[in-house]
Structures are given as C-alpha cells and as structure tokens.
Amino acid sequence: MDQQVTIYQAETRKAKPDYNELSFGKHFTDHMFVMDYSTEKGWYDPRITPYEPLLMDPSSMVFHYGQSVFEGLKAYHSGDDVLLFRPEKNFERLNKSNERMNIPAVDVDFMVDALKQLVDIDHDWIPTKDGQSLYIRPFIISTEAGLSVRPASQYKLMIIMTPVGAYYSNSDHMSPVKIYVEDEFVRSVKGGVGFTKTSGNYAASLKAQTKAAELGYDQVLWLDALEKKYVEEVGSMNIFFKIDGEIVTPALNGSILSGITRNSVIELLRYWGYTVNERRISIEEVYNAQKDGTLEEVFGTGTAAVISPVGTLKWKEEELVINNNETGDVSLDLYETISGIQTGKKDDVLGWTIPLGVKQT
Incomplete structure (x- = not known):
C-alpha cells in the first residue's frame, strides 16, 4: 500500500485518568487512526x-446487517521504550475475519506501521505500573x-486506544476462575463465523454469560453446536488442559477463534519441551x-489476562475442583514468561516484540 499516513495533531490534550483507578475501556487517548474504503x-x-x-x-449498513x-x-511500557506484542498476527487475523465477512483485506505491513505511528503519538498514555498497558482496538x-x-461498498477502519489496569489485583494475583459449561445455548458451528472476531459472535454470547453470572460463575465454556459434547472455547479466551503431563487444547475447527495468545502459548510450551496436542477433547474426557x-491444570489464554487459571468447572450437576483450586506451575510459568x-x-x-524506539515521558 503506497500511501503515507497524514497526521492531524490535537490542539489540546485531555487530562489523564487516575492510573490507580483504571476501568477497562472508559478513557481514550487523544488520537485515533482512520482510513476509508470505497x-x-x-x-x-x-x-x-x-x-x-x-x-x-442512520441507514449505514453496519447498524442493520x-x-x-x-x-x-496491547502496547507495553518497557523501561524507556514501548513494546508491541506480535501486532502483525492481529492484522493477519483481521484479514481472516475480513474474508469471511466479505470485507476488503488490509495491507498488514502498512497497518503495523500506522499503528506504530499512532502509539508513538500517544505513548504518554501508557501507564507504567506492573500489569498495566495500553489496550488497542482496531x-x-x-x-x-x-x-x-448485500456486502457494502464503503467501509471505515479505525484504531482507538485506552489505558487499562492490571487484570489481576495484588489481592487476587492469578486467582483461579470459576467456569460454567454451557449445554443449552451454542456459540458457533463449522461453516459459520465462530473463527472470526465479528461483533455478532459476542452479542450472541451475552445470554449465556448472564446465565453463568447469575449462577455464580465467572465465564462460560462453550461446547460444540452439533453434539454439545466437545470443548471449544471460553467466551473471552481459548482453553488448555494439562492431563497426565500432556497439554491439550481444542484444535482449530472453523468455529474456534485462533487466539494470538493461544498460538504464543503453544509455541512457548513446545520451546520448553512440553508435548502439546491440538485435538478434539470432550467434556466427558475432562470429567x-x-x-x-x-x-x-486447566487454564485459559487471551489478550486481557494472558493466562487465566481455572479452579472450578461446573458441568451439569457436577462441580469439578481442579488442582485444589490453586494456580498450577505451568500456568504461573506461562504468565510470568509471556508478561515478562x-x-x-x-x-x-x-x-515476538517490536520496540518503537520512543522515550516514555
């Protein structure tokens, strides 16, 4: 893509929020990236x-279809510089979503460069305490x-950014979560859009998430849509099981999101010498x-938490307590290494990381 990014600086800058009291997605940086398509x-x-x-x-097609x-x-403060974690993978995955949703592809290298410019301009919004970061939403x-x-003929691509606090507080550092195994509603089926990050996937998951919360559980573990037998993913993360020394995660089958953190975990575990199998695994096998x-061990992987250990699985009338509801060694090692x-x-x-070469102020 042979174009240059035009920069319009904000005349005045916003007051920064209290970085000790950050809420996810509540405060946005001074600038955003925008690009149009026809x-x-x-x-x-x-x-x-x-x-x-x-x-x-009001008739913009996104509202209706x-x-x-x-x-x-995310972007991370690192000493006197800023690091991006595998941003090319996110834009590659964006193109996979684009292809399925009939949206024109973007140039991955151009988008990484544009993102670097945006983060550079607003790098003073990156909080500096342990666990904090700048969340980026293209x-x-x-x-x-x-x-x-029909597919639209016009589109708008945007990138907005928001400072976020540590996923784990000091009081609940790596505290295992409680997961409800959903056996009524389904998330996606092969041939659908489950492998994409499209808005409708998340809207369709809210009913089950509300149900789980009412029952006292943190998140939902989805089973396959056809037999309601095989494990797929949790609402906001991919899922891993350590069974008799072997690490198992559901294979990407067309209805599971290909997580960037999932991929990183698999690469790191294999680098460490673990056996990692991507295969079909039933909830009965887990039971x-x-x-x-x-x-x-059971743990989830995702951008927000990096690693989220699972302490309880509720399946039908059974409540399974995993590893005495304690964070396992593999989960902890993965979290400390990837976040490090x-x-x-x-x-x-x-x-995996790309340094921006900017000086944090």
Missing part, C-alpha cells in the same frame, strides 16, 4: 486525527447508506480425567 478507490486517506465522535447516516470486525492487542465497519442485504486424578516478554523484563527468545 470500491472505486480501495483503502484510502489513512490519517491520525484527534479522537472524536463519528457522524454516520452487522458487517463489522475487530481486533484487540475495527472495521460498513458505512454505506442503504438497506439492501473422567478429574475423577481419576490425571487432570492437573511483553514488558521487556524477560528475554524475547522467540522474537
């Missing part, structure tokens, strides 16, 4: 502008005005492993 021009007019509301036609995709990644929406049910004492790489505190042995 069938005549392709992707055009890439620009960094002051963060501001959008003016859109949900043609939208998004991503999530997304694309269909903006063509009209009510015909039996718990009963015969071979289920050693993200912040530059540990050696980046697999070449």
